[in-house]
Amino acid sequence: MKIILVYGGQSPEHEVSIMSAYAILQAIFYSYYEVTPVYIQKNGRFKIGDVLHEAPTEMDSLRLLQQAEVEPTSLYQPEALVFPCLHGPNGEDGTFQGFLETLNMPYVGCGVLASACGMDKIVTKNLMLQAGIPQVPFVPVIQDIWKENPRAIFERIEGALLYPMYVKPANMGSSVGITRVEDRESLQKALGQAFQFDRRVIVEQGIDAREIEVALLGNHEVRTSLPGEVKKPVDFYDYQTKYENQDVELVIPAVLAPETQEKVLQYAKQAYQILAATGLSRCDFFVTNSGEVFFNEINTMPGFTPKSMYPALWQERGLSYGDLIEELIQLGLNRFRQKQERQQSLTK
Structure with a gap:
């Protein structure tokens, strides 16, 4: 083939x-x-x-x-x-x-709808908000509105969130364009940087939490991996830390209380289904020391590098890298065949 x-x-x-x-x-x-x-x-x-x-x-x-x-x-x-x-x-x-x-x-992978919604952090968060999936507080910012009255935007952000905050382009991954800010001066600089990547930006409340990730696989029947944890020596997990440095540790499976793990897996599967995802995705969460779970984002085409969490999570489940690729190929073919069958039935 x-x-x-x-x-x-x-x-x-x-x-x-x-x-x-x-x-x-x-x-x-x-x-x-x-x-x-x-x-x-x-x-x-x-x-x-x-x-x-x-x-x-x-x-x-x-x-x-x-x-x-x-x-x-x-x-x-x-x-x-x-x-x-x-x-x-x-x-x-x-x-x-x-x-x-x-x-x-x-x-292979998600269709148009899931890909578009999953890539856009603002759209994704609004969908999860409607579904009642807990998230950290956030404020969306549009570049044109910010240019018209930046002071009003700063006041709105500082009225809703506390420092530290994270500023992120709405459509970007791999920590590109993301900045941790501690005051208004750094917030202003971070917004300018994020607007280089997207005209829509999201500002999130920073919290003291662990970063937990779940791999998802399937079309109509969705399988989840056990959660994994990203441990890093710095507060902010940037692009260089992810792909160039060697000091990031992936803990698989993550050590979580049974009830916390159940919440994480439940929310991951729910997010996957809300987006009508197919093939694969990786869902990321924040988990506090008290066991609170907050949805962070969903990645419809997660990294497949040797340092990436997605294939590592499935390897822990006994699914080798090669077998994972084979399964993704079959899921893509099955999705296409079902689409063709629907179209043929409509033309009869």
Whole structure:
């Protein structure tokens, strides 16, 4: 079977995507599949590589330096499944999924709706708020409104939240553009930085809590991993700490009281179902020392690097990296077949 692995993209998470794609190519079952690498450059142009029958030996080879640029529609191949290993805007946010829907190609992961909602922190938090899933207090900020009257925005934020706070672009992952702030001066600077990535920003209340993550897998029947914990030597888990330094510890499974673990798994599955997610996601939480659980965010295409929590959580459950990729491929194919069957029944 033909697998088309798409990676790179125009997001600031471009390099993370390449690392994830390289890890996937080391583990995929080449006895069953041939893999065509498709590299989306930072300028948005596509490059298609030669078909792979074995794992590449160097990650830089994925940049396809010798290949000519092609039109995006060149990606289309009959009877091929697309594995979109894209993180962040223009890849994880429903835009690329919509492109694949237009081409009528099967693909791994969440559809347009779940991808778009899951990528947008403000939309996600409002959906979880309606469902009664607990979250830390937050204030959304729109760039145009902030420019008109920044003082009013500062007063609104400081009237609702206490320092320290976290300022985040609404549509970004891998801790890109996120800043911890301790006062108004740092808040103003952080908002300016976050607006470089998105015109919509969210400011959250900082709390003293553990960071707990749950992996989810499935379409209609959703499976959850046991929770894992991210332990870090600093207060803020930034991009460099995640992907470049070696001092982050993943504790799997996380040590939680039974009732706390039950809440975390319940909220994770509920969030997955609210977004109508399919294939995979990772749901992140804050857990305080008193056992309070707060939803943080859901990632519809979590990292697949050797340091990433998502594959590590499933390995603890006995699902190897290669078997996990195989299951994701089958879930993508099943979702596409069911869609085709519905369409055929409507045309009879």
